[in-house]
Amino acid sequence: MPQHLSDVLNACERMGKLNVRGEELRTKLPGASPEALRKALYRQQRAGRLVRLSRGSDHWLIVPLQHASTGSPPLETWLDPWLRKTLGTPYYVGLLSAAETYGASPYAVMVTQVMVENNRRPVTVGRHELVFHACSRIEAMPTRWHESADGRFKVSTPELTTLDLIQRESMLGGMVRVREVLRALWPHCTPQGLILALDAMQSVPVAQRLGALLTLDDQAGLRAPLSDWLRDRPTRLIALEGALPPGNERDGHTDTDFKVWVPPQQGANS
Template sequence: MKARYCFETEEFEALTGREPGGAAGKSALLRLNTQGLVVPLARRSGFWLIVPPEHISKGAPPVAWWLHDYLSRKEVTYHVGLLSAATAHGSSHFAVMETQIFLPLPRRELQVAPFRLRFFVKQGIADAPTVTLRTEKSKVVVSSVATTLLDLIRHAPTVGGIERANLILQDLGEKLANEDIALSLAAAADIAAAQRFGYLLEHAAYKKHAQRVAYWLNEKRVQRTRLDVSGTSSKGDVSERWKVLINTDLASVA
């Protein structure tokens, strides 16, 4: 039986026989909150998180236990992405102290006890390839390996630079599949990011995967782009195949 750690105020009132919207339900929830047994998920949201006794000292159970239950009720679609997805897929680099999540619309960061949820907007999120991973108590929707790598490239300044994205690509490259690459490129529809992706795959000696990116780019209007979009330098070699200016040292992050 699947465990549930999230509930709405209305559910609590119905299950405990209290009047909907009445003072008794609110008072009971406040008492439980004072005891550390439940915490609100965002102010005035009407969502509550159950805190098992063994996690009271921390203030909340692990995010993976309740994230899907919470977001699947609040959002049309979501998926964990960027560094959080890379970790879920087995990357050993750059453990992040927040859970990074893509949504179709903007949303403020959410702090639940020591855990921070940071949200990013993704257009066409419903088309992005994902996988559903089982967790200790629940499940979570995570961007596919190819989508994760492509998103890391697209959001490189946010995650610490293209050098970090490159290291994670080396971690996860063996898990790539050409079909996933094709679907991820089509969903993102980002030509410049695809150029950088192809260059990094070729640089890491994933020639067959690089060729799949080249095939996708074949009929696109490709213009020269910088590998490091946050850098202002115009110096460096140019990959003529990918039309990418190599304006950073990929070995500068270890």
């Protein structure tokens, strides 16, 4: 049996196992008292060899030497094992972080935006900062695997990413910024994927705004199935973003097909 925690960590790394749990470490070091193991874990943390992913989870991440400067291996290595397997939390990477995986974000995403069932506090792991957003009915949302040589994590489909961006535009810098991302996302979207995402989210206002945006960007192939989806659902006049202003202050135009008032700054070339 190994005598030191460092020997255990080195052996795990050689096997390609970077996610370890406290129970595994205690099993591999049966001669170590709980206090001795706690101190050894603390020393490895101080040395940058180990990262504890969240308080109380007992989930530890080994940091290989090549990732010492960033303080943790890539997100694909540990996000899914930590959230889905250790914590049992349904999740998907979404919003601008999801758009980035499709090469559709013109902005540098400084944090990783993760959708979860209930609100969680932000987490920093090395140079990775995770921000969590609550999403109801998360297990019904369409996702796919984002894979790399380091591992994989769940990410929203392009169509769900589109709906999420529209729904949360105010926290992302407004609709002008969101539209820049959407223009790069349209080629990744399919009519079938769009209907699947709409059925999962079940938000008529988001669907209406999507329709107006598809019209502005001449996306007829996606516009037709959306019109079919909305046909038997009740709609009311809404603004493309924010609240609908009084009638005498509406200088833009109204998309009568989707009942969306579009302000002048959101013209087709904006």
